[in-house]
Amino acid sequence: MAVPIEMPKLSDTMEEGVLSAWLVDEGEEVSSGDVLAQVETDKATMDLEAFDEGVLLKQLIAEGDAVPIGELIAVIGEEGEDISDLVGEAGGDGAATTEPEPEPDAEEPESEEPTESEPEPAEPESEESEAEEPTETAPEPEVDTEPEPAPSGDGQLRERTPEPVPAGTDAEGRRIKASPLARRIAQEHDVELAQVEGSGPEGRIVRRDVEAWVEEQEAAPEPAAEPAPEPAVGEPTYVMPDEEAAYESEDISQMRETIARRLAESKYSAPHYYLTVDIDVEEAVELRADLNELAEEQGRAKISFNDLITKACALSLHDHPYVNAAYRPDEGEIHKHNRVHIGIAVAIDEGLITPVVRDADRKGLSEIARETRELAERARNRDLEPEEFEGSTFTTSNLGMFGIEEFTAIINPPNSAILAIGEIRDTPVVEDGEVVPGTRMKVTLSCDHRVVDGAKGAAFLDTVTSYLEEPMNLLL
Amino acid sequence: MATLQFREAIRAAMTEEIERDDDIFLIGEEVAEYDGAYKVTEGMLDQLGHDRVIDSPISELGFAGLGIGAAMNGLRPIVEFMTFNFSFVAFDQVINNAPNIRYMSGGQFDLPIVFRGPNGAAGQLGATHSNSTEALYSNFPGLKVVAPSIPDDGKGLLKTAIRDDDPVVFLESELMYGMQREVSEEEDYTIPLGEARVAREGDDVTIVAHSKSYHIAMNAAEELEEQGYEAEVIDPRTIKPLDIETIVESVIKTNRCVVVDESNPFASVASEVTQQIQDRAFDYLDAPILRVTAPDTPAPYAPNLMDEYMPGVDETVDKCLRVMYAE
Numbered sequence: 082m083a084v085p086i087e088m089p090k091l092s093d094t095m096e097e098g099v100l101s102a103w104l105v106d107e108g109e110e111v112s113s114g115d116v117l118a119q120v121e122t123d124k125a126t127m128d129l130e131a132f133d134e135g136v137l138l139k140q141l142i143a144e145g146d147a148v149p150i151g152e153l154i155a156v157i158g159e160e161g162e163d164i165s166d167l168v169g170e171a172g173g174d175g176a177a178t179t180e181p182e183p184e185p186d187a188e189e190p191e192s193e194e195p196t197e198s199e200p201e202p203a204e205p206e207s208e209e210s211e212a213e214e215p216t217e218t219a220p221e222p223e224v225d226t227e228p229e230p231a232p233s234g235d236g237q238l239r240e241r242t243p244e245p246v247p248a249g250t251d252a253e254g255r256r257i258k259a260s261p262l263a264r265r266i267a268q269e270h271d272v273e274l275a276q277v278e279g280s281g282p283e284g285r286i287v288r289r290d291v292e293a294w295v296e297e298q299e300a301a302p303e304p305a306a307e308p309a310p311e312p313a314v315g316e317p318t319y320v321m322p323d324e325e326a327a328y329e330s331e332d333i334s335q336m337r338e339t340i341a342r343r344l345a346e347s348k349y350s351a352p353h354y355y356l357t358v359d360i361d362v363e364e365a366v367e368l369r370a371d372l373n374e375l376a377e378e379q380g381r382a383k384i385s386f387n388d389l390i391t392k393a394c395a396l397s398l399h400d401h402p403y404v405n406a407a408y409r410p411d412e413g414e415i416h417k418h419n420r421v422h423i424g425i426a427v428a429i430d431e432g433l434i435t436p437v438v439r440d441a442d443r444k445g446l447s448e449i450a451r452e453t454r455e456l457a458e459r460a461r462n463r464d465l466e467p468e469e470f471e472g473s474t475f476t477t478s479n480l481g482m483f484g485i486e487e488f489t490a491i492i493n494p495p496n497s498a499i500l501a502i503g504e505i506r507d508t509p510v511v512e513d514g515e516v517v518p519g520t521r522m523k524v525t526l527s528c529d530h531r532v533v534d535g536a537k538g539a540a541f542l543d544t545v546t547s548y549l550e551e552p553m554n555l556l557l
Numbered sequence: 558m559a560t561l562q563f564r565e566a567i568r569a570a571m572t573e574e575i576e577r578d579d580d581i582f583l584i585g586e587e588v589a590e591y592d593g594a595y596k597v598t599e600g601m602l603d604q605l606g607h608d609r610v611i612d613s614p615i616s617e618l619g620f621a622g623l624g625i626g627a628a629m630n631g632l633r634p635i636v637e638f639m640t641f642n643f644s645f646v647a648f649d650q651v652i653n654n655a656p657n658i659r660y661m662s663g664g665q666f667d668l669p670i671v672f673r674g675p676n677g678a679a680g681q682l683g684a685t686h687s688n689s690t691e692a693l694y695s696n697f698p699g700l701k702v703v704a705p706s707i708p709d710d711g712k713g714l715l716k717t718a719i720r721d722d723d724p725v726v727f728l729e730s731e732l733m734y735g736m737q738r739e740v741s742e743e744e745d746y747t748i749p750l751g752e753a754r755v756a757r758e759g760d761d762v763t764i765v766a767h768s769k770s771y772h773i774a775m776n777a778a779e780e781l782e783e784q785g786y787e788a789e790v791i792d793p794r795t796i797k798p799l800d801i802e803t804i805v806e807s808v809i810k811t812n813r814c815v816v817v818d819e820s821n822p823f824a825s826v827a828s829e830v831t832q833q834i835q836d837r838a839f840d841y842l843d844a845p846i847l848r849v850t851a852p853d854t855p856a857p858y859a860p861n862l863m864d865e866y867m868p869g870v871d872e873t874v875d876k877c878l879r880v881m882y883a884e
Contacts, residue, residue: 262812262843281844281882288812288843289882 083158084133085167086117090150095122097149105137111157118155136160139168250275259286266291272298336432347494351408351529355489356538358546362505363520365389365552372446382451387425387479390502390524391449392555393548395421395441398475401541405474407495408531415532424473424493425453427460434460435493437473446555477502487523497532498541501525522549559742564597564734566708567673570715571635572601575609578633581719584611584620585637585674594639595675595734621647621672625654628670628724635719638674641690641728655724656699667722673715676704676728677769677819678856681863687856689820691767694726695797695829701750702796704728706771708738710794713748721750730769753800755807759787762877763807765830766817767793770868773849774817777873788877796826804830805837812843813880819868822850844880849873 088098099121105111116128117137135157142154156164250256257274259267263286267274270291277294279286333341365386373383398405402417409416421442424435436456438449459465476493481504490501503523510519524545528538548554561569575581583598589612592599602610613620617638624634638644644651651672658666678687695702703718703725705711711729718725756771757778766774771792778788789807793800808814814834818827827848834846849868857866878884 260843261840265840287882 083138083156083162083164083167084135085153086129086131086155086157088120088148088150088152088154089129091120091122091127095150097147098122099147100142100144100154101126102144103140105131107137107140109137111135111137131157133157138162138164141168257286258284259291260288262288263291266295270295334431336434340432343494344491347492351492351494351497352531353489353492353527354530354535354538355525355527356535356542357487357523357525358542359521359523360546360549361510361519362386362522362549365549366505366520368552368555376447381447382454384446384450385453386481386505387477387502388446388450388453389549389552389555390477390479390500390545391423391425391438391441391453392444392446393545393552394475394477394500395423395438395444396548396555397541397544399442400544401537403533403537404498404528404541406497406532407474408497408529409495410531418474420474422472422474424470424476424496425456426476426478426490426493427457429461429463431463434465434470435473435476436460436465436470439472475499481505481522487525489525490527492527492529497529498538499527500545501527558739560737561708561712561740562734563708563711563729563736563738564593564595564599566712566740567597567715567729568599568601569740570712570719571598572604574716574719575601575605580631581633581635582609582611582627583635583637584613584624586613586615586639588612588637593637595731597729597734598637617643617647618650621650622654624670624672625650625658625668628668629658629666633669633719635671635673638672640679640686640731641674641676642686642688644672644674644690645688651724651726652694652697652700656697659723660699668724669719669722670724671715671718671721671727672724673718673727674729675731675734677730678851678863678867679731681858681860682856683858684855689818689825689851690726691728691796692820692825692829695826696824699724701725701798702728703750703794704768704796705794706733706766706768706792708736709740710748710754710792712740713746714750714794716745717747717750720747725750728768732769748794750795751798751800752795753791753793753803755789755803756792757788757790759789760811761786761788762813762815762881763789763791763804763811764815764817764873764877765791765793765804767796767826768819770817770819770849773868773870773873776870777817777877780870780874781877784874784878784883786877786881786883793830799829799833801830801833801837805834808834808838809841812841813877814842814846815849815873815876815880816846817849817868817873819851821853822848823853825850844882847876847880849876 091098100118101121102119103117104119105115105117111117111131112134113130113132115131117131118129119126120129121127136159137155138158139156140154141156142148142152148154153167156167158164258279258281259274259277260281263277264274266272266288267277267286272291272294274286274291277286277290278284280290281287369384369386369389375381376383398421403415405418405421407416407418420440422437422439423441424437426433426435436453436459438444438452438456441449444452456465456469459469473493473496476490476496476499478490478499479502480488481502483504485503486506487503488501490499492499501524503525505520505522508519508521509516510521511517512519524542526538526542528535533541571583575583583601587594588598589602589607589610591612592602598610613623621636621644624636627634638647655668655670655672658668676691677689691702691704694700701718701721701723703714705714715727718727756775759778762781764774764778771790774788774790774792778790781788789811791804791807793804804814814831816827816830818825818830820826822828825848827850831846831848835842849872851866851868854866857863875884
């Protein structure tokens with residue numbers, strides 16, 4: 082008995098899979114548990130195992146093909162078994178249209194590099210385009226060639242719209258929304274609706290849009306000659322009138338893409354919560370002034386307030402291993418880091434990068450100051466080596482210099498927390514029942530609740546606070 | 558022309574007809590001695606006598622059936638329901654007997670009867686006294702349904718309804734009885750059933766509305782004019798037979814339509830008008846046809862809720878702007 086093998090659902094969000102490599106050739110024997118192929122899902126490349134014994138009679142899709150879940154991709158059975166009904170069935174689904182192709186077909190590249198599981202090399206790409214085209218176009222003629230058994234409703238529809246409605250879809254194949262009247266006017270004027278921008282709800286093309294377009298065409302007769310033959314595809318063939326563009330487009334840079342991906346991943350997967358404290362930094366400000374006086378005398382790097390915070394965090398992290406940890410669900414583990422590497426968010430023209438001050442707990446303030454300044458400089462010049470911005474165990478982000486009083490930051494994965502630092506501000510405070518001038522700074526800790534529970538986060542902040550409120554401890 | 562209240566126009570139509578034709582009589586609760594619950598029949602008893610203006614017991618099913626029997630025997634009764642909410646008690650007579658007798662008897666019987674009275678919501682009357690029945694009665698083949706919006710139409714259409722040889726449901730409104738307008742004094746003034754009235758011409762949007770809703774439509778049209786849009790307002794006057802040609806002609810001109818109908822929305826006159834327009838003028842529509850109706854709930858009692866419940870001018874203007882893509 083032949084057994085059909087379908088594209089399995091290998092992850093919760095998977096809708097289709099790319100067959101990245103066949104590991105069993107047609108005609109080869111397989112037994113239950115053998116890996117037939119590797120399938121790339123939206124998340125990972127996974128093994129497709131056989132659940133039956135027999136011979137792999139047919140591979141129905143080529144390497145690099147993407148097919149939806151449930152699509153027939155192979156048949157296992159007995160040597161010489163007739164599987165035409167199974168394979169024939171698949172004909173309607175489109176994917177199998179790769180099969181009747183006259184070319185010797187998809188298996189070839191596989192025999193050349195059977196051990197390569199990487200779908201990356203150039204070949205699969207060309208295959209993909211080859212294989213995808215027929216899957217998209219094949220079903221259409223099929224539907225058209227068998228209208229006889231179609232239900233009568235279909236026939237009625239056909240009668241109702243005897244003439245082809247102009248341009249039912251746009252260049253990307255999406256249905257064009259247009260009012261019936263707009264369609265009729267477009268037809269009368271030989272206007273392809275794909276060229277007309279709709280001003281109605283959800284881009285519906287309405288009468289005034291078509292009329293405006295027709296008017297424009299009449300005003301600019303030159304390009305009007307062109308659009309008739311095949312205007313629906315690609316660029317519109319008319320010239321946009323002197324109108325201000327609604328936006329300027331910019332390619333998404335690699336860095337922007339990385340920021341988007343990592344931060345979205347963080348915010349989606351790490352359950353964030355936030356703890357804010359208002360720290361009395363009067364003494365720390367004074368200490369820094371003293372230290373910098375000394376630094377100037379001795380020609381050492383000036384210490385920024387941020388350096389004090391880096392040091393305070395680094396020392397505090399020692400006592401709070403879960404804040405200096407990473408949640409690794411795929412390994413079933415939480416990694417509590419033995420060393421403390423502080424990432425410091427630096428804004429640069431292209432975006433944002435977080436150079437890492439390694440072993441910040443063991444470094445003196447001057448060293449932290451010097452290193453931070455240098456790393457920031459190199460970051461701005463896009464000159465950092467990967468090891469200089471990778472491997473942080475905790476991150477800080479400071480917007481105080483912009484007058485931001487407090488904010489919340491998104492955790493920099495795989496860290497389990499990030500400290501958002503606000504400005505140092507003079508503010509009235511109550512001391513012993515009296516309102517007196519004070520110097521305060523708000524910091525907000527974003528925690529990944531999977532690792533850092535509320536009390537743990539609060540305890541860490543308390544330690545940071547005590548370091549900054551009694552800053553001499555930072556020097557010990 | 559005379560300036561008459563709606564109730565006076567209705568009274569004039571009945572009086573003139575009863576005087577003209579000996580076969581015609583009026584029957585209903587309180588129509589004679591009490592001069593009518595809404596004074597529509599005021600003075601008719603004195604003028605026409607007990608044979609022609611008859612107080613019925615409080616028994617809608619009974620006197621509706623009496624009317625049908627009389628009609629089958631050659632008389633031409635006008636049966637008044639104090640309101641159409643009470644016509645539900647006479648349902649079997651109105652929807653099962655009246656419309657089917659001609660058909661079931663193979664044309665042996667005419668059924669010249671008019672069921673008339675006020676219809677629809679009329680302020681704080683509660684859910685059971687606020688029903689709009691036009692869609693309901695229009696659903697039964699064999700019944701004609703008339704719902705005038707102004708006194709002149711009331712008079713002309715009622716006279717025609719009385720002269721019609723088939724059962725006619727004639728829907729008035731408590732809230733409009735006091736409305737004063739010019740009414741024709743022409744002798745034998747009749748308006749044919751099944752002819753819509755184009756009350757106002759315009760090119761930008763068609764508003765279809767009958768009975769009280771017509772006045773909402775007219776006010777909305779005025780507001781739209783201030784905003785620079787010309788609405789065409791059509792009052793179908795007769796719900797059934799519906800003058801869809803006039804409506805479609807207008808929509809072909811304006812390409813947009815809003816139907817105002819104070820009934821509940823599901824399977825309403827507005828639904829029917831909408832369906833017929835899209836069927837006949839699909840290729841002329843530039844926007845979906847929108848409806849302004851009561852919500853699909855019973856009518857509330859509280860005045861603030863009632864304000865929310867009833868279709869209004871603002872909503873009508875909004876929907877007109879929407880179908881014109883002018884928001």
